[in-house]
Amino acid sequence: MKETIKGFIFIIGAMAIFGFYGISVRFLKIAPQIILFFNSLFSTLILFFLFFKKREFFYIKKHKLAIFFLGIAFVANNFFYYTAFRLTTIANAILTHYTAPIFVALFSPFLLKEKLEKNTIFSLIISFLGLFLMLSESLNINFENFLGILAGIVSGLSYAFSIILYKYLLRDLSVYALIFYQSLVGSIILMPFVLPQLSLSLPFFWLLIFALTFGILATFLHFQGIKRVKAQEAGILGYAEPLFGTTYAFLIFSEIPTKFSLIGGVLIILGGCLILRIDKG
Secondary structure: OOHHHHHHHHHHHHHHHHOOHHHHHHHHOOOHHHHHHHHHHHHHHHHHHHHOOOHHHHOOOOOHHHHHHHHHHHHHHHHHHHHHHHHOOHHHHHHHHOOHHHHHHHHHHHHOOOOOOHHHHHHHHHHHHHHHHHHHHHOOOOHHHHHHHHHHHHHHHHHHHHHHHHHHHOOOOOHHHHHHHHHHHHHHHHHHHHHHHOOOOOOHHHHHHHHHHHHHHHHHHHHHHHHHOOHHHHHHHOOHHHHHHHHHHHHHHOOOOOHHHHHHHHHHHHHHHHHHHHHHO
8 A cells, every 4th residue: 555545534534533522622621731741741651651761762862952843843733723722712722723724835845845735725725615614604703703713813823833733843753753742841830730630539540541542542643643644734634633523523422413514514525536546646
């Protein structure tokens, strides 16, 4: 099987798992920063105990600064995404967060020397239009929501730079090493903000399951995919996450999708299929 096709499969698999992220956060009923901290901490500890005997695993060569910025982007992405949910509507938060593929398409030709194909732009437009339609009936863009919308855009920008840094660092680092260092830096950054809120009553078992599922498994699949495709393609395929999330909400919470949601979902699938066809061609 062609490596890029494997990459598409890995990313779609990752998005299928990440689609459960919002449902899992709702289930845990804990402050998002605590969830993110333990997601990072447990991922770091698990990977450390798995690989502590392998010196090459911890050798990061010339990439210390890039890894530091990756940790900042990782925390900023999640922090501003959660902030957007607090300050504006869910639809506004999701739509502005998923400006990320647009930023990836704009910056990857300069930062990664990737050629931006016309068909990739077409696929990006179709996918973003699909997401817009999915959320259109609950969008509320006005001055009162300005700060939340701004937070969502900052989240999208942080996510975009994370994807670009993933692509850059995976040229030299293993997938597991990159997960380890991203999680390590993320947990160090979050620690001062989370320590005052810690309690023995926290559901540590479920936080561990959360880290295994999203911090390691889903992230592993995502990174394996990013290694094999262009950063801009990885960004577009990320639109599958809200599509999966909507499907799970229907199956679990009986949240019936609207007509526009269904049309938007079809467009997102079409955008992903177009990317696949472009690569085959």
